[in-house]
Amino acid sequence: MIRLEEVTLRYGEGPPVLRRVSCHLEPGSFHYLLGASGAGKSSLLKLLYLAQTPSQGRLSLFGRDVAQLTRRDRALLRRRIGVVFQDFRLIAHLSAFENVALPLRIAGEPDARIRSQVRELMDWVGLREALDALPPTLSGGQQQRVAIARAVIGRPSLLLADEPTGNVDDRIAMRLLYLFRELNRTGTTVMLATHNKSLAARMPQPCLRLAEGQVREEPTEVAPPAAETVGG
């Protein structure tokens, strides 16, 4: 699904953000991408959604060397990737409903199916009341959930999410993790960049850690069971 071979990424003349990174992620896998602020998590995700190209080395997605893709191939491949951007990138003049519906409209789904699927998903992420709202009128956490719904509604082959639970409380964050896990169980490969190690530990999955330009696998942490309440 994702193969990096000796991939180096640098911006302009700056120091390398990734240094000769090699790794291979199987189709259907689910990884957390961990690392300190500035370690390069967003940069790695940008490579994977084809917003950056490796300065050196080879990146393959869905079995294709991305350096060999035509513009049309890149566009087609991107349609198979759902992305949750750190800054959401919602379309300000479209309602929350229409933002989420967008991938289905592009895919030419019939109106009735779009209506029912968007409503069901917006219910799940707790935004039933916000269907008609314009993104700038929503809170950061609500916008983040619209962005997540838009990224997953088309059941992408690959979901890349950059800090997708950064703006919501723990209860909603867990609900979103369940959503990602369900998507993964039906075949989507998931990579989720997060600072929130304790949340990740509550739904353990293999971890990749970025540090000093290198990616390494890290043992999966498991959260201790919640303390029992007195008298409960």
Ligand SMILES: Nc1ncnc2c1ncn2[C@@H]1O[C@H](COP(=O)(O)OP(=O)(O)OP(=O)(O)O)[C@@H](O)[C@H]1O
């Ligand atoms: N467009 C850019 N031009 C130049 N340097 C950049 C650019 N984007 C990122 N960088 C640099 O690359 C490094 C990695 O940044 P990146 O945003 O990938 O880290 P991150 O791990 O996602 O951080 P955070 O957790 O704070 O989002 C940083 O030193 C950053 O300054």
